[in-house]
Amino acid sequence: MNIPVSTVLDVADDGTLLINTNIDGTSQLWEVRNDDQRVQLTDLSSAATGSYLPGTRQVVVSSDTDGNERHQLYLLDPLSAELPVRSLPPLVDDPAHIYHLMSLDAEALIYSTNRRNEVDFDLIRRSHRDGTETVLWDGGGSFAEVSASPDGKYLVSNAMSLQPASNTLRLLDLEAGSWRRITDENAPGHYGAVHWLADSSGFLTSQDASTDFASISYYRVVDQSWHLFLAEEGVNVSLSLNDSGKRALIQRLRDGQTTLSVGDLTVSNGFPELGTETAVKLPTEGYGRGVLSADGSQLAVTFSAPTFPDEAFSAPLGVELAASPLGLQQRTFAEGRALAAGLSVTEVVRIPTRDGEQIPAFVTRGDNSAVINIHGGPESASLYQWSPRNAALILSGHTVVVPNVRGSSGYGRRWMSLDDVELRLDSVQDLVDIHRWLVESGVDGGRVALYGGSYGGYMVLAGMTFYPEYWAAGVDIVGMSSLVTFMENTSPYRRAYREREYGSLEHHRQVLEDASPLPRIENLAKPLMVIHGANDPRVPLSEAEQVAAAVRANGSECEMLIYQDEGHGLSRRKNQLDAYPRAAAFLRRTLG
Template sequence: MSDYDGDEQWDIFLVSPSTGQVVNLTNTREIAEESPTWSPDGRYLAYMVKPKTSSVFEIDVYDTLMRETRHLTSGTAKNKMNVSPIWSRDGKWIVYTQQQAKGTDSNIFVAEVANGKSTLLTPHQGEQLYAANDFSPDGKQVLITANAANGYDNVALLDIASTKISWLTQDKWEISGGNFSSDSKSITWTANVDGNTDIYLHDIASGKTTSLPLPKGVNQVGGAESAFTRNGSRLLYYHNGPNAPNDVWIYSLADDKTRQITHALVAGVRAEDMVEPFLVHYPSRDGKWTISALVYVPYNLPRQAVSPAIVYVHGGPTSQTVNSFSRIIQYMVNQGYIVIAPNYRGSTGYGKEFQQANLFDMGGGDLQDVLAAADWIKQTGYVDPKKLILMGGSYGGYMTMMGVTKAPDVWAAGVPIVPFVNWFTEIENEDPVLQQSDLATMGDPVKNKALFEDRSPIYFIDRIKAPLLLLAGGHDPRCPKTEAQQVVDAIKKRGGVVEYKVYENEGHGFARVENQIDAYKRVAEFLKAHVPPADCGCSLNE
């Protein structure tokens, strides 16, 4: 897939393995096609499709032989979307997940490919999340992930004929389904335990579950259709740790040995120069939650309360900072900055109640959790309390702007990356899918005008004391550059300190290497000018 300079209007491309010839299969400038998956016979492609002005994802099936497209789903309500099509092994059925815009409810459907007739497999009362992961080889069951058992994501087998659900796990961490082995004897799933993800192998006959002996970090089952080799003897997985980006590994079931296939670290960059984080926990300010955070401390940093620290806020908000490789965090740590990355209320990974705790309260309790991260890092003995920096992208950029306006005395500098700052204009101008999501999680902007104003940093620009660096993408459909521009114009009008860079050939985040390098350098130079690191010998540049 490829879009146009980050606008997320994706097209699907075919590449000849023999000649390398590339063909734009869909070639629809105003329609996005995503998540293509081949039928078992290699003739058909199923994928998600959404016109630019629509808030709904439907599922289409493309016949590569006849070069014809037909709709598998159609007429879906504007506050729902159909995602993640999965083929049965005989190619006669597709199972898919239908999500509600609010993100608190979803269902699994199975569709007959020949006629497009869909059948609901997960009827339920109340709000519950169900997602399909894989068809069993005999086509009788679906491996699913759902939070219906105890409010946490767990793995189960869904019988298609009876719609009966048999739970395989009932843990209080985030468990996600993987694949069936080709012989139907085994199932994989992953368990995200406070930011570290392990892969498990479950023997269906005996019920025995084994944790694979894999490196610490984030491990995910790989493969386009299945992680298992055809004979089931080996398993493809991806490993991503704090000291190296995503690599492909092979696990042998016979001898429990792993082998690294790719090496993503570029020459001259050493894994041992990367800093492994500490996992810490602290109470929320209101006492309702225990907040998890990763803390990165530069090597050789003296405990003398002279160093600056960055509170790095993840986006989403339904996302999570995990123990994986972060270019921007490692770059800043290697400049001599301590980093704390909190998983505030609303983050994934900690159950339904925690994830939904910021609904209709965006920029409220979650901001207090971010401020509590600043409280915690100041107590470590490493940090000068007057040298705190707030940084984040997307919703993390929004939280950065909320922080520097609602708690202006805390921060020495702020770096909002692809932020939004005004709930009214954000909902008016963002992609229609996100518009439905924001309306479902913040309410109606007319009825909830007071809330929208209170949670829009643009109305409190006059409170800002910290210098800001804003970075934006010229084709961003999620947080348009006009959001950041509002901040720049308002700060300049009142004579404040602000720097601004728009990457015109980027979208929501920076995909081009040259832009990534430029952005990271800008951040480092900006922070060194306003909040320089201590002269401690803890930076690779010293």
Template sequence: MSTTAHTGSAPADTSPTSPHGGAAVPPHRCGPASADPTGALAAFVCDRGGTPQLWLAAHGDAEPRLLDERADPVTDVSWSPDGRWIAYTSAPGGGEHTVVRCVRPDGSGHRVLAGAGSPAAASFGCWTPDGTALAVTEAVAADGDAPAPGPADAHTAAARSATAEMGLLIASLVDPDGRAAPRRVAAETGSATLRVCDVSRDGRWILLRRGPRGHREAVVLDTVSGRETCLLPAADGDPRVGRFSPDARTLWLRSDEDREYAALLAVELTADGAPGRTVEAAARPDADLELFSADRAVERAALVWNRDGRSLLETAVPGADGTLGAVREVRLPHEVVTRAEPATTGGLLLSLSSSVRPPGVWVAAPDGDPVRTAWTWHRSRPAPASSAPRPPLLLELTARDGLPLSGWFHRAPGVPDAGPCVVHLHGGPESQERPVLDPLYQALLARGLHVFAPDVRGSSGHGRAFLAADLGAGRFAAIDDVADCAAHLVAAGLADPDRLAVMGRSYGGYLVMSVLVRHPDLFRAGVAVSGISDFATFFSDTEPWNAESAAVKYGHPVHDHALLALLSPMTHIGALRAPLLAVHGALDTNVPPGESERFVRAARRLGATAELLVFPDEGHDLARRANRERLYAAAGQWLTRWTT
């Protein structure tokens, strides 16, 4: 059975009132955000209208202004240093193929800078220090016969030809005013990523980040000679890996070279851009440096550390000698920082996530605590205790081979300890489960289902060795980690062994299908969202740049064919016993929907219970609130049906 979900109007807000009075505003997510040069205004992504869109407001404004009325989901935003332009990425139609757009703060001058007319993924990096150009990256045809980045209106966008072969990533500097032609600064064939992270004040030096996950590189490029003068290992995670000092004689770099956890390095650069002495500017023995950012003058920096899934935020003054001065820890109102942007005024613009309320944007004075922006959603009065979200509990356990594991246990209100429980698995695989409010979990908890969200081996935030523990044949152990988590829940008296279920998205969806066929009698039901079922078809159908990255993590589709066949759930589908609901976005080109469609068809041919739910206007992630709510309802009904 296949079901197609159609987008409609979002349900009415169930919160008491709008946070600012007037018409009720549904609970919504805000962030990321970027400040104008004065620090008084912010452009930000928010789904208050049901789809993530671009908004603008002063921090104290109760009602923000919509800058782009298109229903295309917006994912990122950056304000130019001169204040004249706001750049952002959006996904036309809701799929994986993104474009880079820009707009003036007054809402005029809309134009496409990269990705127009091309079935590819375009993204942006940094602005040049004077704000006259934006660095963009576009995937194009390997033979170079592809649309060039640059300002475009609807007429020129339609005239640009699409390409069927996409094997080249090109990074360019684009003038949003369209007065200068785009300038190509780097190109990579068969690369997974390419991003311009910084441009020196004099424009001579460019900092690039490239390479697949687990093998990121920071490259200093001399724009005069075209030579790469410095190459250093960079950390995974946030693509903004470093900044030049004002004189470009120091490179501040987030790196995990020769260490378990990422740290901040200060690398001396010679007049020719070659690396000299390297100083460890900041490091912690038990925490990753997850984010590093600096204001436009590199006079004030923000460092965000990830310790056991929670964030620790510090501000500091980068010194010319490669040290940090005036280090101050900022008291956080929420558990996780997803972006920290130092403002030229000395303050901070923060995107925060909480375990008890939706993500929002906060501002902090130079020496003060963060204050919530007026347009970040909050309840005007407390929710009833029975329905108010509660912070999860961190559980620690040991895998069958002795590897320490951990995860967050969300307890359903009013349900005995040993009740029905869903093990939920995150994507990545190198993502991390964090103690933040997840509407999916809240929907499952409301149905009386506990939720345990673990980090199996291969997850980030636990050191490089843990991150690499699932490589190659280690993926079999990652699948067993899911079974060990279920066993721990039962042994600890937190779950009923006869009412266990499993759910996951992306790589987590792959793990769902894998554990159901490798441990067929453990779970009573499963929900796999956007998961890989067969590595052979995945590598043949996914985007080329995604295949390059995936080959490093999972195995090469030719050289490791036998291993990948054994790791594919489709190979063992005859062992499937538990009812499975597969969910996919029809526009997903990362993990194409055929992965779910073929698995469901094969399961049904063998007599297993399997259903398919397809969202026609979504890609790999469900960006629209109405679609996410349909997923929450469908998953909750499916899991409740088989565990009660």
């Protein structure tokens, strides 16, 4: 836990990196300057993130209070402020509501906020010059991304739809003041960030509406038409452009591992064309994600692997891209890396299921005890990257399995849809298939534990109540113990979002009840540890309190750890260093 991780947020045109690092205990903003001097920008009471104003070193900062997720926005000039700043005046003084940065250019920023009715998020454009605000959208819903065309005529919003793991795109003509839908909001499909071409004739975005794995499509404004631009079988392809839309960074994701390349875009006969790609050399197999500077002259990359904690890298690109692979310069160096480098190799495997499917998983072999660590989401994925909690379990001697059970992203829309609503318990049964595979691999079937956070915490509780005979212990971190009470008590804006995946209280109450651990808690007889943040706006603390009380009422062991200055998960190292070593010790004891 004491090995710091560094994540690239942005890179300025002069090569200065804006990073997050938790070197001092919470994730704060730092700069890595061209002389490799590291300068701390923020020392706020909670974690901070941010982006550069294009073409400048001014930073738009976002931070909440003690994990409550009511993020506020601030403006910081690192060249004039006394660093690190411990407080900043907010751009909008309203801590009771949420403010998310959606888009940023030299003239203005666009944010979304739920201040109108607590549930729906409106889009507001705020001028940097005088702070004047214009409402761009107040028609309901919630937004993931917003992108403005270079000529200032159009705005594309990426908003959640009512389909599971899906969203819809709308195009705003700023001159006419009119919106139009440009995707079918009743059809399943997830669209990624929108990146405009230099001439504003159209944009590129990743999508899985027309392909099973994510591909890149082009939308042309003049005739409102969609065209497939880049697709590869069994690979998730995504793309980002610099501010002028002339240089592209391409990420290919397969089995939780990535490759990166850069290439230049031209427009011919109204369609974009990608020139020869230059590969980016990553340190080893792992997960890398990058960002281009506004002018396209700089590339910055965060890289991580199971034995390689997250570090920042960069490379100048020049006017013309070289044909040979692009080398990266490492810009951050965490103390304690030797411990990570000495861990056992993590394998990429496929685990067969009772119905002919295969569960993708990462496995690190240890003794004949095992811990299955299930990710949250559920429309998320475990990646081939560093995890200090997994490292602790490996160093404890356990075999560690990190699966992407059905419902996970990264393996095609079909796989991601196999746990929706009435299919919820099919993903729980995947855990039984993993247990069977472990026993066949030499693990003692009586020494297998479940471990997970958020939806992964729900999976721990569901596994231990629906299939109790398979598990020796469980660690539930900010998990849901009842899908009914979770829906009733979560934040209103979260309920509207989560009903797409789990089902609604109005139409699917019995489905939610039937998939909930709490009504069958008498089955949970093995030791349980519960970890939760008191300020969690997603999974309320009451979910932890009710399951702990029920387990104890049955006479079973339950250790509960509550942290008053945390939200959905533990972001402060002091709390991590209290909770996670205790979880590791709990598993060592209960697994023998």
